[in-house]
């Protein structure tokens with residue numbers, strides 16, 4: 001059975017493979033370094049001995065928790081792994097005092113939406129707005 005634990009740098013290549021297999025955007029080492037300086041305990045993997053079976057990343061801004069980049073390798077799906085990853089992340093966010101978690105799902109990701117709804121994450125009507133911050 002897979003063990004849920006905090007990410008270690010020697011997981012990186014296997015984690016990027018899980019993201020690629022799931023069609024998720026890969027987070028670069030440089031971006032990850034910045035994230036891990038803030039809250040390394042919120043980046044979790046499902047360790048399947050010689051493989052990484054799943055991954056999830058959380059953040060907490062002091063008011064809301066956010067979940068990003070949840071992915072399970074296709075060979076390990078429908079075994080409750082994503083549910084366990086999210087449950088562990090929720091426990092860790094709860095321990096930090098986080099009262100609510102938000103996340104984003106692409107509107108055409110039916111499986112993803114069904115998964116999140118199975119855990120009680122309900123769609124809300126807000127629309128994501130975004131702007132890159134470039135150096136002047």
Ligand SMILES: CC(C)(COP(=O)(O)OP(=O)(O)OC[C@H]1O[C@@H](n2cnc3c(N)ncnc32)[C@H](O)[C@@H]1OP(=O)(O)O)[C@@H](O)C(=O)NCCC(=O)NCCS
Nearest residue numbers: 022070071072077078079080081082083111112114115118
């Ligand atoms: C979504 C994803 C993370 C689910 O991982 P998983 O480990 O297979 O999920 P679980 O086994 O914990 O599923 C729990 C429940 O979610 C629902 N669910 C999960 N995958 C589903 C699917 N493909 N279709 C419909 N419902 C699904 C079911 O209710 C399932 O319970 P059941 O297996 O008893 O029916 C995985 O399919 C994945 O990596 N997808 C590609 C990346 C992605 O979409 N990530 C989410 C982005 S927001």
